[in-house]
Amino acid sequence: MLIQPSQADVRRFFCGVYAKARTTATLEPMEMLVSQWIDEHPEYHAELADLDAALSRMHQADPHRENPFLHLSMHLSISEQCSIDQPRGIRQAVELLTHRLNSLHDAHHRAMECLGRMVHESQLSGRMPDGAAYIDCVQRHATQD
Template sequence: MFTPSQADVRRFFCGAFAKGRAGQPLEPIETLAYEWMLRHPEYHAELGDLEGALRSMAEADPARDNPFLHLSMHLSISEQCSIDQPPGIRQAVELLAARRGSLHAAHHEVMECLGRMLWESQQKGRAPDGHAYLAEVRRRATAD
């Protein structure tokens, strides 16, 4: 199983961004990433500066979004939906997107659920609880 480093992730996003901006052919995963990058113009300066992105790895600032983490979560949720894992996530995200009128807005809510699941997993020293994650996404998709 491939586990990219933080630098690998930044190189991937910055590289895909550069290729997309230059109109160069993109691999399918790069195309998906580039589509999410286009929805986040606030990240374009950082995505356009690989050297700065690599330097900033040591400068974690909890007061600001990490564009690479944010975009990685978009990709993770997209992949979860494409393979429907955990089973039912595709339908739950589609329902939430319909309810919010935007897949992008739905992804941002799902990110909160995904982040909570991962944080709780780390705190408890256990595997991530996919059932609790799915239940939270479903709750948001059906709540009044």
């Protein structure tokens, strides 16, 4: 069964993890991973601290402002892709990019560019996402000077 959370569900989850991580409550494994990515982005903490505001701004897209929930979701997606090596080869490509940049965080940001491009092209063409093109893009980042 495929789980498809709503935009509000995603915001509640990330805000809930942020709140829970600020207490002594025990985090579930997925929450620990999310919390680590949240810690990497202190610029999002104020927004994550206010669920009501996050929910009220849900449909107010601002092209001049990054969406912290989308950004954190992409970190989580790439982490999950690497953990199961799906699409096949993503783990090695991200590991090579991490080594080249000496930063998992920076490698994820480069991989996000590729992931975003793959999703965008899939939506434009009406076809399934091209995992091979995604891997090739991440690999190109890993071998650039």
